[in-house]
Amino acid sequence: MLVFKTKKELLDYILTLPKKNKLGLVPTMGALHTGHVSLVQKAIDENETVVVSIFVNPTQFDNKEDLAKYPHTLDADLELLSNVSEDILVFSPSAKEVYGSKIKAKKYDFEGLDTVMEGAFRDDHFNGVGTIVEALLLLVKPDRAYFGEKDFQQLQIIRKLVKQQEIPVEIVGCAIVREPHGLAMSSRNERLSKPLRQKASFIYRTLLAAKEKFGTENANSVLNWIKEQFEEEEGLELEYVEITDAETLNPITTKNEKLKYRAFIAVYADGVRLIDNIAL
Template sequence: MQVLKTQKELKGAITNLRGDKGLGLVPTMGALHQGHLSLVERALRQNDAVVVTIFVNPTQFNNAEDLEKYPKTLEADISLLKKASEDIIVFAPSTEEIYTTDIRSKKYDLNGLEKVMEGAFREGHFDGVGTIVETLLRMVEPDRAYFGEKDFQQLQIIKKLAKTKKIPVEIIGCPIVREPNGLAMSSRNERLSKSLRKEAAFIYKTLKAAKKRFGTESAKSVTDWVKKQFMGHRHLKLEYIQIANAETLTPVKRKSNQTKYRAFVAVYAGDVRLIDNIALN
């Protein structure tokens, strides 16, 4: 397995790898788990070669403490990837390799997709995401890039970014992988205490119940019900619940049978912020 640190090394390594099926890219921030591996395994099936990037991107954190606490486990990540394939190319650059001396985000206008939900609560977050993803797409020039649906808003934003910037890549969304209790797999889960990790199963349980209610109730009624459930929970604090058009991410006002909807939540378990979502129809 090649573990590369510089753009020059990366370019040299991928020059002759693109065959009939093409080149796949899986961008990550490390602290890999089975959710990441599901992306990697799909990329391996669909491409001749796969690049996995491991880079904790500073410009998408609006909380310096959150950035500092984000787990950095490169050796463990490499060991995990080796189980999937020895042929994966790992690109693990330094911050200076990506940003040189100017660690700042570009500004993106993505038709409001970047301003709702996560964008409303994490100012500048999607400018940071857009900056690193655009950089990696242009650097690797993959045929396909893979992202998890746990970050569904991010997935839609990246699809829009690639289209807006005319980057010739297929953006592929992959299903959420969950722990046995239903908690969406996330690198942040490692920061939860054993008891909080168990309690956090309540998030998906509530989303599943909301989906059932959405079949017969209004979006407002379902939203109010979810808020009430979290108000009664001692250890989990709901930051937001939003039912939105799955494509445009605009909040639903009146349901339509022709439109696909998803429910999105952000929840604090102690000081750890967790997000999740579910398709409603």
């Protein structure tokens, strides 16, 4: 497994690869878990060469404390990836290598996709995401790039970014990988105690029940039911819950059989912010 620290080293190596080779990219912020492994494995299955980036992107954190607490586990990440395949190319740059002397996000117009849900609570978050994803796509020039559906809003924004910037890449969304009790896998889960981790499975159980209710009830009724469940559940603080059009992410009031819908949720568990979503 080759590890590159600079853009030049990575690019020089990519240029030696056969042009017919399909190239897959899996952007990550490290602290890798089984969810990331599923993305990497899918990329390996569909491409001759796979690049995994490991970079904790400072411009997508609106909370400096959250950035400071984010785990940096490069050695463990490399060991995990080597168990998947020794042929993976890893790009693990410094912030200076990515941004130069001025660490600043670009400004984008995501046509409203970035102003709801996560965007309403995390200032400039998606500008930071867009900046690093665009930079990686333009550097690596992959045929396909892989992102998990746990961050479904991010996935839709990246699809919008690629279309706006006319970047020739296929964006592949991959299903959420869950812990045995249902909690969506996340690097943040490591900050939860074992009992709290178990308790947080309430989030997914509530989403599953909401999905069933959505078949016979209107959106407002389902949303109110979810809020009531969290009011009665100690230790879990609901930040937001929304039911939206899966394409536009606009909150809905009435259902249309021709459209697809999704429920999104953000919850604090002892100060650790957890997000999840489910197709309805």
